[in-house]
Amino acid sequence: MFRNRVVNKTGRQSSGILSFVALLLLTVAGCSQANTNQATNSVKSPKIQEATSLQTGKTKIVTTFLPMYIFTKAVTGDAADVEILVPPGTEVHEYQATPNNVKAIATANVLVKNGLGLEEFLENTVKNAQNPKLAQIDASINIKPLNEISPVEKTAKEEHEHAEGNPHVWLDPVLAKQQVINIRDGLIVADPANKATYEANTANYIKQLESLNNEFEQTLKKTPNCTFVTFHDAYPYLAQRYKLKQLAVVEIPEDQLSPTDVKNAVNAVKKYKLKALFSEPGVENKLLTSLSKDLNLTLRPLDSLETGKTDPQYYFQAMKANLQTLETACK
Numbered sequence: 001m002f003r004n005r006v007v008n009k010t011g012r013q014s015s016g017i018l019s020f021v022a023l024l025l026l027t028v029a030g031c032s033q034a035n036t037n038q039a040t041n042s043v044k045s046p047k048i049q050e051a052t053s054l055q056t057g058k059t060k061i062v063t064t065f066l067p068m069y070i071f072t073k074a075v076t077g078d079a080a081d082v083e084i085l086v087p088p089g090t091e092v093h094e095y096q097a098t099p100n101n102v103k104a105i106a107t108a109n110v111l112v113k114n115g116l117g118l119e120e121f122l123e124n125t126v127k128n129a130q131n132p133k134l135a136q137i138d139a140s141i142n143i144k145p146l147n148e149i150s151p152v153e154k155t156a157k158e159e160h161e162h163a164e165g166n167p168h169v170w171l172d173p174v175l176a177k178q179q180v181i182n183i184r185d186g187l188i189v190a191d192p193a194n195k196a197t198y199e200a201n202t203a204n205y206i207k208q209l210e211s212l213n214n215e216f217e218q219t220l221k222k223t224p225n226c227t228f229v230t231f232h233d234a235y236p237y238l239a240q241r242y243k244l245k246q247l248a249v250v251e252i253p254e255d256q257l258s259p260t261d262v263k264n265a266v267n268a269v270k271k272y273k274l275k276a277l278f279s280e281p282g283v284e285n286k287l288l289t290s291l292s293k294d295l296n297l298t299l300r301p302l303d304s305l306e307t308g309k310t311d312p313q314y315y316f317q318a319m320k321a322n323l324q325t326l327e328t329a330c331k
C-alpha cells in the first residue's frame, strides 16, 4: 500500500523543514505520475456486438480495478459479463499484469479503465493481448485533472512530470457520476442491444450518487477549510469539491525512519493547524503514528476504495464511512 517510488530516491536528505516540504511535494507526485500515452482514448471500436462471450452470449467487459468494476457493474447489472483485472487487495499503482490478464483482454469485447495514467500496466498488456475488436472506455474522458494539490510552496526539485494529473477522481461523487455516465455511453456504443438496460441502471445509480453528494455537502459545509494530512495522494478532488484542504502527503519508508525525520516532519506539519491525520483501513504507518502522537491528533482511516467489496453498493458504504470519519475529524 505504500507508494514510495519518489521518496526512496529523495527521502534521506533530512536537513530540516525545507527538505520535508520538498519531500511532501515529491511524494505528492507519486500517485499521479504517469506515462503520457493515450490521454484521449475513448470508445474505439463500435462494431463488436457480434463478438460476445461464448459461454453466455453476453458482452464481455474487463475492468481495471475496483471502482471501475463497481461503476461498470452498476451500469450493466446482469446484462453483461464483467471481470476485474487488478484483484481487490492488490495495489493498482504498482500493478504488474499477469498472463491471465492478457488472456482476459484477448477475449473481451470492452475494456473499462480509469485513465489519467493510473493503469500504467495497461499499455503493454493490451498490446500483448492483440485484440483488434477491443473497445476501450476511458472513464475519465472530459474530466479535467488536478495537478497541484498542495498549498506548500514549490521547490526546485521536481523529478516527475505528471502530464495526466492526479487519477483519484472516483473519490468525488460528482466526478464519479461523470465516470459512470462515460462508462454508460461507451457501453451503449459497444453493446447497443442493451441500451435501455444500461440507461435505466445508470439512472438509478446516479440518483444515489447525487444523494451522496448532497449528504457530503450538507455535512461538510459545517467545517469549511478543514485541513488534513494523508499518506496517499487520493483526496484532492474530494477536498476541492467540499472545501477541505488536503495539505500534503507523508510517505517515508518505515524501516529508515530516524527520530530527526519525525521531529522535522512534526515541525513542518505543526505550522498548518491540522484538524486531521488520515491513514488507510488496515495500514500501519510509523511516521503517521508518531505524528499523530506529537500533534495530539487521532489517526483515522480514510478509504480510497482501491480495494474492498465488488458490490456496486460498496461505493456508498465506504463513502458514507469516509464522510463520518471526516465529520468527526473536522469538528
Ligand SMILES: [Zn+2]
Binding pocket: 031, 093, 168, 232, 233, 234, 304, 306
Ligand atoms: Zn491511489
